[in-house]
Amino acid sequence: MRPLVETVDVEGCVLRLRTLAPAGRARDTLAPTIVLVHGIGMSHRSFKRVQRVLSRSYRTIAVDLPGFADSPSPDRRLEIEDLARLVITALRACDVEQCLAIGQSMGTQVVVGMALQDPGFVTSVGLIGPVIDDRRRTLLQQGFSLAVDGIRERPAMNATLLTDYLRSMPTYLRELRVMMRYPTLRSVAALEVPVLVMRGTEDPVARRGWAARVAGVAREAAFIELPGPHHVQDAHPGAVAAIVDEFIRVQTVGQLR
Template sequence: MLVHGIGVSHRYWRPLAAELCRDRRVLVPDLPGFGRSPRPQRVPAVGDLADVVLGLLRGVEDAVLVGHSMGAQVVAEAMLRDPRAVSRVVLVGAVVDPSAPSVAGQAARLARDARYEPPAVNAVVATDYLRAGPRWFSAVLPEMFAYDTAAAVSRLPGPALLVRGEHDPVATRDWHRRLAALAPRGTVREVPRAGHIPQATHAPLLARWVREGAW
């Protein structure tokens, strides 16, 4: 299952989903309130979103979850809640990097990332943000900041692959190395010449890493 980050939808996963679906079943949901999913009555915490993911996996064992940005928090929490259903996680561009702990700091880094993404990827992200709307985005954002990613990663019961783009200003190299060191079974890899969204720009490489499973 491929789990998107805050503000966006399944759409930026399409290149990676196309690679992976050649030999396995791939689920690419829109989380509540984003993409084409209806907005819930209350703002979901990361744990609530993890429960949504686990609900979609009902009856499935040994799933591999790939989460991007805030989606990395969601898949980590899903593994903590049900390690039987989730055997491995891939955390791509995990947040929130403590070297930029404020909304303004994260926004500035995300704006810088635009230079490392192709125009088509920037267009997908921008239109998804517009669909979500600033009010809903702002309502969910505190939940992202409230979740302790480092604490969650330090308790993961299964293998975790930490992935970032070489030029990702949102998730720095030091932050990802710290997370990999905290994870009981953590591995860190870097996508050359990529920004914050390597699943859209370097899908074949990321698909190969997901398939390997030897991390």
Template structure:
């Protein structure tokens, strides 16, 4: 995926905070590295990038697989991060398989507005099958339920109440494993809640993270 399905959330947050949307290598039409890049390596690159923003500790917001990157980045660079927001985090340990995730994604597509499905479909095409399959292997093996326990900063888990990919029990498990965490549900929304209800998601993020970063 790319910044395109975070655009409405970006705009909602930008009315209150400085916001940067970041596409990582191989996504959003960016060139693909000529070698494999796992979660730890991608997070190191993200950590180096946020270090150049000169914004002080940041609130890292990631969706779906992006939740893995922001959690790992915060574990690696806790001094650079004030808060982690994991929206629709994957992959649910109860069905951590390519087939299970594909079925959940198909169910989700029937619950999303057509405009969101169009963004998702075209971004998958831009990503390409070889890079997708390489990255999904890392997504399915990354132990996010263990890494959230290593966080030294607060965690906010956000899910749509109709999300078939990031189930309620799974999100509660992530919340409970972290030392400091909250869980917010967006009523009536599916996996891409940040695009279908950007104001609600932005309000949840601001309400939970502003106190952590206010001098």
């Protein structure tokens, strides 16, 4: 199945949206649309495996943020709130009416920002490997954790990491401090929508204590751990997709536990 790729210019920033859906449902508004937002330096490719699984049942849209992958680098630094606004505007331009927004790493900050700005549009959020641990908020600590994680990722994922980082380095360097200073805990605590927090048990970036605290400050949350590293959605796409599916089903009947 080939994705529908759309390029959207919002406020002079270019975003690319890659839609995969069951046949004939690329514009489907009957089922929840699942939006996937990558981490810093990365691209839609970090969600490639799990998007394939999710798209068997749902319309899925993987976003390339401005300056990442082959999207042109913006001429200014973008705060998390800016990125959230740009993604919402781009999705609305592509006929998305509501969505479950799932982010990984820095993408978790973006989807939280989206839900804070428009909880009617983002009906729930999924946070895979949320960042940044407020007790480990130094570049040295985060850099060491990423190096350790590289040992634990699949070789194919490491190849994606390397090539995406090389393509996105100017934007990566510009956005790094934006990610580092974002108040994740305070922002999650302010959410009005249900939250799914997920991490890999071998993730040295989003450690268990931190991820549990993120879930703990939310008004309504589920906390799930799966075997695997920081990119657990790549390591175990089937299991992650099954958890997301269950999360959606629980939301549908209003019985989140």
